[in-house]
Amino acid sequence: MTGIRVDAAVRVRDVVLDLDLPEGSCTAAIGPNGAGKSTFVGLLSGALRPDTGTVAIHGRTVAGPGGFVPPHKRGVALLEQRSLLFPHLDVLANAMFGLRSRGVPRHTARAEALAQLERVGCADLTHRRPNQLSGGQAQRVALARALAIKPDVVLLDEPMAAMDVAAAPEIRSLLRTHLAGRTSVLVTHDLLDVLTLASHVVVLERGRVVEQGRVADVLPRPRSQFLADFTGVNLLFGDLVDGGLRLADGTVVAGLAGDDATAGPGWASIPANAVGLHLADPHGSPRNAVDVVVRAVEPRGPVVRVVVDLAGQALAADLTTGAVAELGVEPGLRLVASIKATAVTLY
Known part of the structure; x- marks a missing residue:
């Protein structure tokens, strides 16, 4: 009512x-x-x-x-x-x-x-x-x-x-x-x-x-950048294809699709702590490995948020200070982002 x-x-x-x-x-x-x-x-x-x-x-x-x-x-x-x-x-x-x-x-x-x-x-x-x-x-x-x-x-x-x-x-x-x-x-x-x-x-x-x-x-399925930021998750927009989200450059991010994840425009939400950054492809399974470029580095208490560019969209990763130092993270650095498919929600 x-x-x-x-x-x-x-x-x-x-x-x-x-x-x-x-x-x-x-x-x-x-x-x-x-x-x-x-x-x-x-x-x-x-x-x-x-x-x-x-x-x-x-x-x-x-x-x-x-x-x-x-x-x-x-x-x-x-x-x-x-x-x-x-x-x-x-x-x-x-x-x-x-x-x-x-x-x-x-x-x-x-x-x-x-x-x-x-x-x-x-x-x-x-x-x-x-x-x-x-x-x-x-x-x-x-x-x-x-x-x-x-x-x-x-x-x-x-x-x-x-x-x-x-x-x-x-x-x-x-x-x-x-x-x-x-x-x-x-x-x-x-x-x-x-x-x-x-x-x-x-x-x-x-x-x-x-x-x-x-x-x-x-909350688990934000459709605006504000709500994604509010809940602390990444929001990617693209076209839903079989088992993934295709971005503008053709990169496909694999994930778990809900009942409403039909073919066509859609989103993928990814927790920032589920994104790993590496100098080279870690070859883990089952995971996504995509090329990214560092945009910014933001200290956030016990973690460091590293914002990278993925096919023109922002993707945030929360890393330890040790991991950031080991990678030598700085704006412009090319890295590989790894994301377990089970951590990606498609809708």
């Missing part, structure tokens, strides 16, 4: 969206900076009006030619990377605020706020002011405030971006618990957020939806 339906455009931002999000599920919205993620959240929250088209939440049109429902009447809660707690109110008053602003009696609002603070582990902080809270505690209180109004949809705009390393896993675990069964949208730049919190994903680029579907279906 559709929980959110967006078929709308914001001309000044050159954003045109056409998508359906499932009810009761968390959908991650990802994409490069300027892709349209903030516009998407603005359309759902009511911060933006579409120039054309409609926005519907659980079958109710909240923006369109027939009218516009203001943010406070949409049943939508927004949690951002900043907690945005009111500094002059204590924790309990902050948690009550959404309910009181909707006319809920004080005693009812207080009871619900206390219940939500208990759920997020902040029941002992009720009399503290925001400046007396850690970043993780403040975000927990903001979550309690958001959930207290019993929203139809929860919007999360990079809620872990400002968290320190210790607090982020706790907030992530808390969100996983409290988002279960709720229609929610998560904007993030973190692959771990997508994997642990979302069941569906929407990929935005240049104000358009370029990929969408179940996380388990979309």
